[in-house]
Amino acid sequence: MKRAGFSTRWLPILLLLPQLSIILIFFYWPAAHAVKSSFYLQDPFGFGETFVGMKNYTSLLKSSAYLRSAQFTVIFTLLVTILSLSLALLLAVKADKVIKGAKAYRTLLMWVYAVAPPVAGVIGLVLFDQTWGPLKDFFGLFGWDFRLGVNYFDTAFAMVVVSVWKQLPVNFIFFLSGLQSIPKSVREAALIDNRSASGRFWDVTFPLLAPTAFFLLIINITYALFDTFGIIDTVVKGEPSNNPMTLVYRVYVDGFRGNDLGGSSAQSVVLMVLVLALTVFQFRMVERRIHYT
Amino acid sequence: MAQVTLNALRKVYPNGFEAVKPASFTIEEGEFVVLVGPSGCGKSTMLRMIAGLEEITEGDLHIGDRVVNTVDPADRDIAMVFQNYALYPHMTVRKNIGYGLKNRKIAKDVINQKVEEAANLLNLNDYLDRKPSQLSGGQRQRVAMGRAIVRDPSLFLFDEPLSNLDAKLRNQMRIEIKALQRRLGVTSVYVTHDQVEAMTMADRIIVMNGGEIEQIGTPSEVYHSPASTFVASFMGAPPMNLLDVSRENGAVMVGGQQVAEFTGSGSVTLGVRPEDILPDANGSFEINVTLIEELGAHRILHAVWAGQPIMISVTKDVAAETGPLRVAIKPDALKYFDPQTGRRL
Amino acid sequence: MKRIKFETIVDHSILILGSLIMILPVVMLLQMASTTDLETMRNGPGLVFGDQIPINFEKAMFEASGFSGENTGLSMLYNSLILGFGFAIGKIVIGMMAAYAIVYFRLKFATMAFWIIFTTLLLPLEVRILPSYEIVQKLGMLNTYQGLIIPLIASATATFFFRQFFRSVPEELIEAARIDGAGPIKFFIDILVPLSRTMIAAMFIIMFVYGWNQYLWPTMITTDEGMFTLVRGIKQITQTLEGTNLPEYGKSNILQIIAILPPVLIVIFFQSWFVKGLTESDK
Numbered sequence: 001m002k003r004a005g006f007s008t009r010w011l012p013i014l015l016l017l018p019q020l021s022i023i024l025i026f027f028y029w030p031a032a033h034a035v036k037s038s039f040y041l042q043d044p045f046g047f048g049e050t051f052v053g054m055k056n057y058t059s060l061l062k063s064s065a066y067l068r069s070a071q072f073t074v075i076f077t078l079l080v081t082i083l084s085l086s087l088a089l090l091l092a093v094k095a096d097k098v099i100k101g102a103k104a105y106r107t108l109l110m111w112v113y114a115v116a117p118p119v120a121g122v123i124g125l126v127l128f129d130q131t132w133g134p135l136k137d138f139f140g141l142f143g144w145d146f147r148l149g150v151n152y153f154d155t156a157f158a159m160v161v162v163s164v165w166k167q168l169p170v171n172f173i174f175f176l177s178g179l180q181s182i183p184k185s186v187r188e189a190a191l192i193d194n195r196s197a198s199g200r201f202w203d204v205t206f207p208l209l210a211p212t213a214f215f216l217l218i219i220n221i222t223y224a225l226f227d228t229f230g231i232i233d234t235v236v237k238g239e240p241s242n243n244p245m246t247l248v249y250r251v252y253v254d255g256f257r258g259n260d261l262g263g264s265s266a267q268s269v270v271l272m273v274l275v276l277a278l279t280v281f282q283f284r285m286v287e288r289r290i291h292y293t
Numbered sequence: 294m295a296q297v298t299l300n301a302l303r304k305v306y307p308n309g310f311e312a313v314k315p316a317s318f319t320i321e322e323g324e325f326v327v328l329v330g331p332s333g334c335g336k337s338t339m340l341r342m343i344a345g346l347e348e349i350t351e352g353d354l355h356i357g358d359r360v361v362n363t364v365d366p367a368d369r370d371i372a373m374v375f376q377n378y379a380l381y382p383h384m385t386v387r388k389n390i391g392y393g394l395k396n397r398k399i400a401k402d403v404i405n406q407k408v409e410e411a412a413n414l415l416n417l418n419d420y421l422d423r424k425p426s427q428l429s430g431g432q433r434q435r436v437a438m439g440r441a442i443v444r445d446p447s448l449f450l451f452d453e454p455l456s457n458l459d460a461k462l463r464n465q466m467r468i469e470i471k472a473l474q475r476r477l478g479v480t481s482v483y484v485t486h487d488q489v490e491a492m493t494m495a496d497r498i499i500v501m502n503g504g505e506i507e508q509i510g511t512p513s514e515v516y517h518s519p520a521s522t523f524v525a526s527f528m529g530a531p532p533m534n535l536l537d538v539s540r541e542n543g544a545v546m547v548g549g550q551q552v553a554e555f556t557g558s559g560s561v562t563l564g565v566r567p568e569d570i571l572p573d574a575n576g577s578f579e580i581n582v583t584l585i586e587e588l589g590a591h592r593i594l595h596a597v598w599a600g601q602p603i604m605i606s607v608t609k610d611v612a613a614e615t616g617p618l619r620v621a622i623k624p625d626a627l628k629y630f631d632p633q634t635g636r637r638l
Numbered sequence: 639m640k641r642i643k644f645e646t647i648v649d650h651s652i653l654i655l656g657s658l659i660m661i662l663p664v665v666m667l668l669q670m671a672s673t674t675d676l677e678t679m680r681n682g683p684g685l686v687f688g689d690q691i692p693i694n695f696e697k698a699m700f701e702a703s704g705f706s707g708e709n710t711g712l713s714m715l716y717n718s719l720i721l722g723f724g725f726a727i728g729k730i731v732i733g734m735m736a737a738y739a740i741v742y743f744r745l746k747f748a749t750m751a752f753w754i755i756f757t758t759l760l761l762p763l764e765v766r767i768l769p770s771y772e773i774v775q776k777l778g779m780l781n782t783y784q785g786l787i788i789p790l791i792a793s794a795t796a797t798f799f800f801r802q803f804f805r806s807v808p809e810e811l812i813e814a815a816r817i818d819g820a821g822p823i824k825f826f827i828d829i830l831v832p833l834s835r836t837m838i839a840a841m842f843i844i845m846f847v848y849g850w851n852q853y854l855w856p857t858m859i860t861t862d863e864g865m866f867t868l869v870r871g872i873k874q875i876t877q878t879l880e881g882t883n884l885p886e887y888g889k890s891n892i893l894q895i896i897a898i899l900p901p902v903l904i905v906i907f908f909q910s911w912f913v914k915g916l917t918e919s920d921k
Contacts, residue, residue, distance in 0.1 A: 004346040004813045005744045006822040012739035016751055019736035019797060026792035027758050030769035037769065091656045094649045101650075107906055108657035110913075114901035115664075116851035116869045119894050122876055123663045126670070132682025134666070165659070170916075177917045226764040230853035230869075238873060248764050255768040256858065264768055271765040279760045346813050367819035379810030383832040392828075393818035440818075 031272070037265035049262075056266035066267070072244045076160060077224040084164045085216060088171030089209075093201070095172075096179040106176065113169040117227060121234025124162035128154075135161075149236060149243060156244045159235050163228050170223075171216055178212035179205070218282045222275070247271060294322045295357035295370070295447035295480055297343065302352035304338050312338040314504045315352060320482065320497075325474055327483045329491035330501035331527070337452060339501070340484045344450050345369050356448060367396070372441035373450040377457060378433045380425040380440075386412075387421040390439045411439040414473070431462045438470070442477065449474065449481040455490065467494060488528045492516065500524045517566075519628065522635040525564050531593055534570075534603040536563045537632065545627075548599025550578065553627050561638065562630040567593065567606040569626035572613075576621035580605075585613050594618070664898070671891035678887040694888035698896065701889070708864035709871060711893055718850055718867040718897070724787040725849030726842050733796030733841075734834070738826055740797075741804040742812065758793045763855060771858050781862040790855060796841055799918070803837050804830070840915025843908050847901040868897035 006012075038056050040049040060066050095105045112120075127135040128148040136146040146154050182205065190204040226248050236243045240253055247267065255264025297320040304313040313335040320326045328336040341347035343354060345366035353360050361369050372393075380389050387408055394404045412418050415435040425433055434454065441449055454470070455463045471494050474481050485491055491498050492512045500507040500515060500523070508520035519525035525533040536547065540558045544551045547563070555561065580603065586593040592613055594605040605620065607613060629638040666683045673688035699711040736755060740748055763770065770789050779785030807830070815825045831838075856870035866874070875890045905912050 002742055002812055003809055004341075004816060005742050006825075007744045008822050011822050012743040012745050012748075015735040015739035018732045019755060019794075020751065022732070022788060022792045023755060023758055023794075026770060026773065026789040027761075027766075030766040030773055031761060033769035033772065034766050087656075091653065094652050098646070098649050098653065101653075105653045105657060107909065109653075109660055110909075111902050111906055112660050114847050114851075114905040115898045116853060116872075116901075118853045118869055118872045119898050122872060122894055123667065125876065126666065126683065127663065129682060134683060165663070168660070173913055173916055177913060222762070226762045229764060230851075233853070233857075234873060234876060237876060251765070252767060252854070256771075261768065268765050268768065272761055275762070275765065276760055341813075344813075344817065346816065366813075366816045371817065373814070373817050375810040375814060377808060377810055379808065379814035381811070381814075381829055381833075383829075383835070392815075392820075396819035396824065440814075 034265045034268045034272070037261055038269045040262050042259075042261040052262070056262045057270075060263065060266055060270070066250065069245055069247055069250045072156065073225065073246045076156065076163075076228075076244070076246060077221055079160050080163045080167065080224040080228070081217065081220040083160070084167040084171055085213070085220060087164070088168050089175050089213075091168075092172050092175035092179055093205075095176055109172050110169040112166065113173070115166065117166060117230030118234045120162050120166040121231040124158050124231070124235050125237070128158050149239075152242065152244055155235065159228070159232055159244065162231050162235065163224065166228075166231065167220060167223055170219065174212055174216050174219075175209065178209050182208050214285055218278060221278060225271075225274075294478060296320065296322050296355075297448060297480060297482070298353075298355040299339075299343075300353040300355070302339070302342060302354055303350050304335070304342060304347065305350045312504055313342070316506050317352075318499065318506070318509055320480060323478045323480055325471070325481045325483065325494060325496045326499060327485060327491040327495035327497075328499050328501060329485055329488060329527075330507075332486055334501040335504040336484045336486075336501045340450055340452055340482060343448075343482060344371060344373050367393075369448070370446050371448045371450055372444050372446040373452065374434075374437045374441050374454045376453040378425070378437040378454075380433060380436055382425055385422050385424055386417060386428070386436050386439075389425065389436055390443050393440065393444050407443050408439075411443040414442070415439050430458050431466060434458060434462075434466055438473070442473070442479075446479065449479050449483075451481065451483040451485075453485055454483075456485070456487070463490075470494070488530070492528070498528075500527060502527075518637075519564070520637050522562055522564070522630045525628065525630070529566065531567050531604045531606065533564045533566050533628075535630070536565075536598070536601050536603065538563045545629075547578070550599075552578070552622070553624060555629055555638075560632050562632045562635070564628040564630060565603075565622060565626050567604045569623045570603070570605045570620050571623070572605070572607060572611055572618055573621035574619055576619040578620050578622065580618055580620055582613065582615045582618050585615065664895075667891045667894055671888050671895060673888070675884050675887045679884060690888055691892070694892045697886070697889045698892035708862075709866045709874075711868075711896060713864060714866050714868045714871045714893075715896060717865060718869065718900075720783055721786055721852065721856070721867050722846045722850035722900070724783060725790055725852075726845035728787060728791050729796045729845050729849075730838060730841050732791060733794070733798075734800050734831075734838075736794075736797045737800035737804055738830065741801055742822070742825075742830075755794045755797055759795065759798060763790065763793070767854065767858065774859060779859075781860055781865050783865075785859050786856060786865070787849075790849065790852060796845065799841060799915075800834070800837070802918070803834060807833065836911065836914070837918075839908065840911045840918070843904055843912045844915045846904060850901050868893065872897065 041052045042049045091109055127133050139146045148158050149155055190200045194200045229248055232249050251264050251267045254260045299316055299318055301315040301317050303315045305311050330336050342349050349362050354362055356369055390408045390411055391404045412421055417435055455466055495512055498512055498515045499509050502523050508515055508524045516528055522535055538545055538547050539560050543554055543556050545553045545555045580596040580598040582594045582596045584595040591606055591608050594613055596603055631638055669687055670678050670683050671694050672691045674690055702710050740752055774785045815829055851869055853869050856867050860866055875893055
């Protein structure tokens with residue numbers, strides 16, 4: 001708050017009203033509703049509901065399909081995060097270094113940010129097409145019979161590739177702007193102190209980028225968990241069957257398609273707890289990070 | 294023009310911190326008063342209470358014949374110049390200066406005329422259609438001044454207006470502001486932490502420390518007759534020498550030698566300005582010079598006198614070298630302070 | 639001749655490779671959109687561009703894709719624009735108002751309002767998607783623009799962003815304005831909004847792209863084909879590629895290019911604002 005803030009009473013309330021009412025109706029109400037439904041079993045034909053306590057949660061833990069999804073989600077998230085972060089860092093370091101064409105590279109490497117995830121998914125479908133997909137043909141050269149949508153591993157592979165491709169620009173932008181905000185004097189000091197370029201990178205540049213990298217880590221985990229929905233939905237062509245799926249996709253499939261509202265709500269609540277834990281962790285780390293700057 | 298009266302004005306922040314202890318004084322019509330003190334002494338808070346930007350916890354504030362405690366800043370008939378100028382970055386100089394008038398629903402041509410007049414006064418005519426970002430520091434400072442004078446206020450408030458300028462520009466603007474205030478004759482309150490600014494600009498200086506007023510007086514009074522050790526060491530560069538000395542039977546002793554007579558006994562703080570200690574081959578005291586600071590027109594000698602550091606200011610004509618030096622002290626230059634409270638005895 | 643360092647060559651090679659990986663997939667879409675459907679069905683993406691773009695473009699824009707015949711490329715483009723603009727404008731206006739109230743007023747329940755609003759940053763729409771759907775259904779907002787846009791606004795990203803920015807605006811500005819006789823509304827309109835222009839532009843770009851690219855929520859809320867956005871329509875388009883004798887590859891690829899073109903162009907042309915908006919939100 002500002003020292004000399006206005007003391008008018010009615011105006012701030014009026015200003016907050018739209019935001020607060022939208023949030024109450026479309027955030028708190030549904031969130032509370034999800035928590036509540038997770039303790040009930042809905043009649044599939046819409047005739048009332050019965051309280052079942054923790055049963056929705058226990059049956060989740062017993063469901064092998066759910067656990068398989070959970071396992072896949074963890075692996076998927078790790079791969080997407082690590083791959084897109086490290087590739088983006090490599091590209092950002094190079095883009096920060098070159099003198100000629102720096103601006104062109106920057107544009108070329110970031111514009112995919114604006115591509116919608118499902119379009120990225122469709123591009124994946126083309127690349128791995130069963131009859132003439134260029135990447136499928138390429139892998140065929142090495143004797144890998146790539147079968148998108150049929151083979152579990154191959155489908156998961158395609159999902160990771162597309163998700164990394166789509167996420168690379170965000171990481172690139174953040175790393176590049178992080179690199180550019182390192183003071184010139186610090187770089188020059190490092191140049192005098194350390195002869196080896198890689199030594200300079202790991203001793204000086206990387207530690208200074210660590211706050212950005214940490215922030216991106218959280219962003220990427222959230223992305224892999226939630227924003228990849230469009231990619232997964234298009235890659236499996238809306239037919240999950242035996243294909244790998246993430247937890248968020250399962251919430252949608254079980255609840256919206258399968259009409260298992262209680263189970264789906266329980267899944268939502270599990271995800272909420274997961275995200276909350278992630279955020280608390282992030283805030284903790286951000287508090288530490290302040291000392292850095 | 295207005296008289297400003299503070300009657301036991303006090304500021305306590307919600308967290309319990311007492312920024313300004315009850316303060317009372319009157320600023321006469323047309324007077325230029327400088328509030329000076331180190332950062333955190335409450336001088337800015339006091340100014341902001343006068344401006345209406347800070348709520349008054351207790352006491353009364355009169356501007357002219359009104360009590361303005363709860364009057365909105367815009368209705369106090371004041372103008373303020375801020376440390377970082379607080380110019381509206383997206384408005385041209387013309388709009389910046391005229392914004393306050395526009396809000397008072399004054400006719401456009403009147404505003405234009407007044408803005409031109411103010412610009413004339415401040416040599417800003419050529420810059421009226423520029424944005425603040427296209428101006429130098431000194432020009433921005435002038436725009437901030439223009440914004441203040443264009444409104445014909447009955448009171449000017451300045452919050453460290455020169456501290457963002459470089460030394461040369463600061464000296465120049467100091468003179469300009471003072472001359473302008475003389476010319477317009479508007480009552481002014483000026484906050485600064487720079488004692489040189491306070492000395493050169495003020496009709497009267499109010500020295501503050503720790504939320505309390507230490508002394509109110511003309512520059513000369515404050516300099517030559519400080520009310521406390523704080524004022525003595527804050528005003529003047531180099532500051533007044535303060536020595537812990539003892540009194541024996543009404544005699545003030547330094548290093549076993551009688552310096553002056555002063556009734557009472559026990560320890561006392563002796564204050565003497567650096568320029569009041571004069572090198573004199575026949576002087577009664579001997580000090581040991583350890584370092585000489587050359588300032589061109591004069592020199593500062595850093596010395597030790599009976600184990601305590603002191604400084605002496607001499608003109609350039611006085612030859613100086615390190616080592617023992619005999620000095621004399623003007624008897625009426627000696628001031629005495631209570632070593633516990635720091636108040637003048 | 640100046641000696642070119644080996645290291646520089648490696649650097650450029652890596653960057654060029656990266657750029658190609660980013661660009662080639664979309665060039666591939668464009669190539670497929672330029673040939674006949676028959677050619678694509680037989681050989682897939684090739685190296686030679688054809689002359690079919692105008693024909694495919696016309697099909698994509700004006701021929702209906704769905705069963706009801708209501709969603710042409712044009713109608714989907716229209717809906718996407720409404721979603722993009724509606725979402726971006728709504729979010730910025732509401733966010734600025736709330737941030738202004740929180741930062742610039744002495745408000746007793748400011749801290750409480752802050753927490754109510756900022757808790758929403760924690761949970762993305764995806765985790766509460768079903769109950770949100772039910773509520774929109776209850777309110778009778780399925781297949782409406784309000785139902786499409788308003789629930790997406792129910793998170794505080796823009797509010798948070800503007801709060802950060804307002805806090806960085808020098809204190810003295812509001813003080814000077816108050817002495818100049820500006821009340822809360824005047825200060826907002828005369829000073830704060832013009833001062834925030836760059837920030838508003840940056841936010842607008844990010845929010846427009848975000849809104850335009852929404853997929854899951856429109857998929858659930860719009861069942862009426864006339865309400866489909868381009869991104870939402872993609873799923874239906876790809877599904878029609880399955881099982882038909884001669885899938886309309888050209889039309890489908892054109893639609894995808896149209897779906898990515900507006901946000902991509904905005905991001906490229908307003909790059910510096912976009913980058914600023916994106917990276918500032920991190921603070």
